[in-house]
Amino acid sequence: MKRTVFRNRWLPYVLVAPQVAITLVFFFWPAFDSLRLSLYRASPFGDRLIFIGLRNFERLVGDPAYLRSALTSFVFSFFVTFVGLALALLLASLANAKIQGLGVYRSLLLWPYGIAPAIAGIIWLFIFHPSYGILPWLLSFVTAYQFNWFLKGWVAMVLIVVAAIWKQFGYNLAFYLAGLQAIETSVLEAASVDGAGPIRRFFAITFPLLSPVTFFLFTLNMTFSFFDTFGLIHSVTQGGPGDATSILVYRAWKDGFDGLQLGLSAAQSVILMALVIVLTAFQFRYAEKKVTY
Amino acid sequence: MRALRQGCAGIVTLVVTLSVVAAPATSWAKTEIQFWHAMTAVLGERVKEIAAKFNATQNEYEVKAVHKGSYPETLNAAIAAYRAKQPPHIVQVFEVGTQTMLSSGAVFPVYQLMKDHGIAIDWNDLIAPVKSYYSTGGNLYSMAFNSSTPVLFYNKDLFKKAGLPDKPPATWDEVEAMAKKLQAAGAKCPSGSAWPSWVLVENMHALHDQPFADHGNGFDGLATALKVNGPFGVKMLELLARGAKEGWFSYNGRLNKAEAMMGGGECGIFLTSSAYMGNLTRASEGKFTWGTGPLPRMSGFPQGNSIIGGATLWVLKGAKPAEYKGVAQFFKYLASTENQAWWAGVTGYLPLTNAAVKAMEASGHFQKNPNQRTAIVQMNSGKTTPNSQGIRLGNFNSVRDAIEEQIENILSGKKTAKQGLDDAVAKSNEILKEFAALYK
Numbered sequence: 151m152k153r154t155v156f157r158n159r160w161l162p163y164v165l166v167a168p169q170v171a172i173t174l175v176f177f178f179w180p181a182f183d184s185l186r187l188s189l190y191r192a193s194p195f196g197d198r199l200i201f202i203g204l205r206n207f208e209r210l211v212g213d214p215a216y217l218r219s220a221l222t223s224f225v226f227s228f229f230v231t232f233v234g235l236a237l238a239l240l241l242a243s244l245a246n247a248k249i250q251g252l253g254v255y256r257s258l259l260l261w262p263y264g265i266a267p268a269i270a271g272i273i274w275l276f277i278f279h280p281s282y283g284i285l286p287w288l289l290s291f292v293t294a295y296q297f298n299w300f301l302k303g304w305v306a307m308v309l310i311v312v313a314a315i316w317k318q319f320g321y322n323l324a325f326y327l328a329g330l331q332a333i334e335t336s337v338l339e340a341a342s343v344d345g346a347g348p349i350r351r352f353f354a355i356t357f358p359l360l361s362p363v364t365f366f367l368f369t370l371n372m373t374f375s376f377f378d379t380f381g382l383i384h385s386v387t388q389g390g391p392g393d394a395t396s397i398l399v400y401r402a403w404k405d406g407f408d409g410l411q412l413g414l415s416a417a418q419s420v421i422l423m424a425l426v427i428v429l430t431a432f433q434f435r436y437a438e439k440k441v442t443y
Numbered sequence: 444m445r446a447l448r449q450g451c452a453g454i455v456t457l458v459v460t461l462s463v464v465a466a467p468a469t470s471w472a473k474t475e476i477q478f479w480h481a482m483t484a485v486l487g488e489r490v491k492e493i494a495a496k497f498n499a500t501q502n503e504y505e506v507k508a509v510h511k512g513s514y515p516e517t518l519n520a521a522i523a524a525y526r527a528k529q530p531p532h533i534v535q536v537f538e539v540g541t542q543t544m545l546s547s548g549a550v551f552p553v554y555q556l557m558k559d560h561g562i563a564i565d566w567n568d569l570i571a572p573v574k575s576y577y578s579t580g581g582n583l584y585s586m587a588f589n590s591s592t593p594v595l596f597y598n599k600d601l602f603k604k605a606g607l608p609d610k611p612p613a614t615w616d617e618v619e620a621m622a623k624k625l626q627a628a629g630a631k632c633p634s635g636s637a638w639p640s641w642v643l644v645e646n647m648h649a650l651h652d653q654p655f656a657d658h659g660n661g662f663d664g665l666a667t668a669l670k671v672n673g674p675f676g677v678k679m680l681e682l683l684a685r686g687a688k689e690g691w692f693s694y695n696g697r698l699n700k701a702e703a704m705m706g707g708g709e710c711g712i713f714l715t716s717s718a719y720m721g722n723l724t725r726a727s728e729g730k731f732t733w734g735t736g737p738l739p740r741m742s743g744f745p746q747g748n749s750i751i752g753g754a755t756l757w758v759l760k761g762a763k764p765a766e767y768k769g770v771a772q773f774f775k776y777l778a779s780t781e782n783q784a785w786w787a788g789v790t791g792y793l794p795l796t797n798a799a800v801k802a803m804e805a806s807g808h809f810q811k812n813p814n815q816r817t818a819i820v821q822m823n824s825g826k827t828t829p830n831s832q833g834i835r836l837g838n839f840n841s842v843r844d845a846i847e848e849q850i851e852n853i854l855s856g857k858k859t860a861k862q863g864l865d866d867a868v869a870k871s872n873e874i875l876k877e878f879a880a881l882y883k
Contacts, residue, residue, distance in 0.1 A: 280695065390697065
């Protein structure tokens with residue numbers, strides 16, 4: 151590693167100051183405020199602030215709906231991450247082949263990432279809406295079964311999982327493509343000479359060599375599905391039907407900004423914060439050991 | 444390049460100079476009044492229009508109507524601004540937020556505001572359901588603005604196709620019988636409803652004189668328990684669950700999302716806010732014809748009245764006396780019979796004063812728009828009882844969520860009506876308890 155030496159003692163501090171300031175104002179301050187607020191019963195207009203210790207957390211842990219929401223979040227994240235990464239890897243492998251018009255395919259595959267989650271939600275709404283969506287209309291010619299996800303929880307879940315995967319797809323693909331291109335062709339050629347078929351080559355060489363990318367994408371997709379999918383859920387299902395798609399971050403928003411139960415909402419964001427810290431620490435501690443750089 | 448740079452510099456200098464000159468001039472000439480609202484599309488234009496009309500009548504005050512998003516978003520924006528000590532003068536808050544506002548300590552009561560400025564308004568002329576919903580101890584705390592009540596809409600073309608007479612169903616028995624015929628004739632949504640909790644639970648309880656919550660629905664003190672899991676609520680939801688199962692009742696989402704089905708011409712019978720009229724007129728133009736009727740009743744239960752929804756204008760504390768004077772003038776302008784009749788006529792909301800109703804009758808407005816009379820007739824023929832004067836709950840929005848979540852579980856067959864409503868009550872009571880603990 152090369153060490154950069156600054157002549158002026160203060161210059162490095164001045165240079166990092168804006169970043170530090172942004173982090174303090176937009177990350178640490180709100181985080182500490184949530185931490186504080188989670189111990190209070192707070193009125194919307196701020197006229198009442200009653201210290202209640204861990205009562206908000208007790209309420210959450212004792213609420214079966216909250217535990218169900220936690221389970222929903224994990225199921226949702228699991229599918230978004232694993233199915234999403236598997237698909238991205240598959241398509242990246244195909245897009246890495248030497249075929250004509252490769253540039254066009256690649257650009258088209260990257261497109262969805264440029265779309266904001268809420269907009270992605272609206273697009274999917276137009277496709278899947280039970281009354282004005284095009285897909286239910288087409289399906290009505292084939293089957294009498296009604297895919298009304300306003301009432302069928304599992305259909306709603308599948309819908310947002312697919313939408314989230316699609317939305318994140320371009321990003322995953324870009325990283326996998328870059329990863330694939332970094333693999334020395336000589337290694338793969340040597341394996342071919344030794345008689346390894348494409349599938350064997352993939353699992354014995356490509357996949358292990360891609361593990362840093364996979365590791366990075368895994369962490370990123372978990373975080374994405376836990377937090378960034380808010381806009382998608384808000385525009386498509388609003389957490390329903392029942393609470394079938396009410397993931398933790400959506401619940402925290404709903405209780406806080408729709409229900410104006412600020413203390414309870416803060417407690418939920420503290421739990422989410424803890425979850426992210428644990429998840430990330432766990433991944434770096436255990437998963438990173440298995441990663442070959 | 445050099446010319447460009449000079450040009451830019453010139454523009455910057457010009458803008459700076461202009462703003463320095465212009466800024467004090469405007470703020471000196473007129474007192475600005477911030478009016479934050481949640482009205483969209485046609486309704487948003489009408490709000491702008493009435494503010495502009497008021498501004499044109501005098502040159503002391505300038506009401507600035509600012510759209511702040513949905514009702515919850517507007518309330519959130521006002522709360523954030525209030526906490527940052529930059530509150531708007533007027534904020535439009537939906538009926539669900541009434542208790543939150545009353546408890547907040549952030550409100551300058553409207554009756555007080557008008558009294559302080561020597562403006563006499565005959566509050567007794569307000570139509571009864573509006574007055575009862577927004578008054579405390581006989582005093583009006585917020586300025587009535589846009590109120591509506593749910594009514595029944597029906598698609599005349601679908602009725603004809605199903606061989607039904609051109610007459611809305613008056614009871615739930617008739618709704619079921621007619622919806623089954625509509626279903627047989629191929630209607631995708633034989634019967635349906637928007638605003639599930641407001642229409643099917645809150646209003647149905649009030650219409651049949653059934654209590655929704657304890658302490659007189661929260662009017663005699665902070666409510667601590669919901670009562671929707673009684674025999675009436677269970678019977679109502681059992682009927683709807685059977686309808687969903689048999690296919691003659693169609694559920695299409697929370698809030699007003701189901702209105703898309705009615706507007707698309709798919710629904711035969713549909714319950715939603717009377718203020719949907721304007722949008723339905725536009726959506727149905729050249730496609731189908733429709734009519735309205737009062738909400739259907741369930742036999743064997745007493746007569747109550749439907750309750751209102753919509754929003755009122757709240758005045759927040761923290762502004763200067765001169766500004767409050769402007770707010771009072773603006774409210775006086777809004778309250779005039781002429782403007783009340785205009786607002787109700789162009790929006791489809793209820794005319795809020797008896798004088799406005801009379802003026803609209805006199806001008807022949809209802810002859811031309813008979814559907815606008817339905818809601819008024821419905822409310823006047825009902826009986827205002829402690830169960831039908833309104834509902835006032837803390838954290839009401841969360842309570843509504845809890846109810847709608849369970850409506851979905853009941854209609855999808857995941858839970859029985861009794862079980863679902865019991866769960867809704869348990870969850871809501873927890874929410875109410877928290878609010879009561881906040882203001883004990």
